[in-house]
Amino acid sequence: MSLPLNQVIxxxxxxxxxxxxxxSVDCIVTDPNYGIGFMGLDWDKALPP
Structure with missing residues (x-):
């Protein structure tokens, strides 16, 4: 299997x-789910419509 180079999946x-x-991978960057209150700030608590 050939993985793409420098591509967002x-x-x-x-x-x-x-x-x-x-x-086959040196680094993975992920983002937490919406609405988990990661930073405890008001803007981080609201779920998108």
Missing amino acids: LGDCVEVMAEWPEN
Whole structure:
């Protein structure tokens, strides 16, 4: 399997990465789900419509 270089991939990180070969990635950056109150600030609590 050939992975794309420097590409943003949208999806559930656990499901998407499960399809990749082991030891094929050096760095993964993910973003927490909406509405979890990550920073405890008002703007971070509201869910989009």
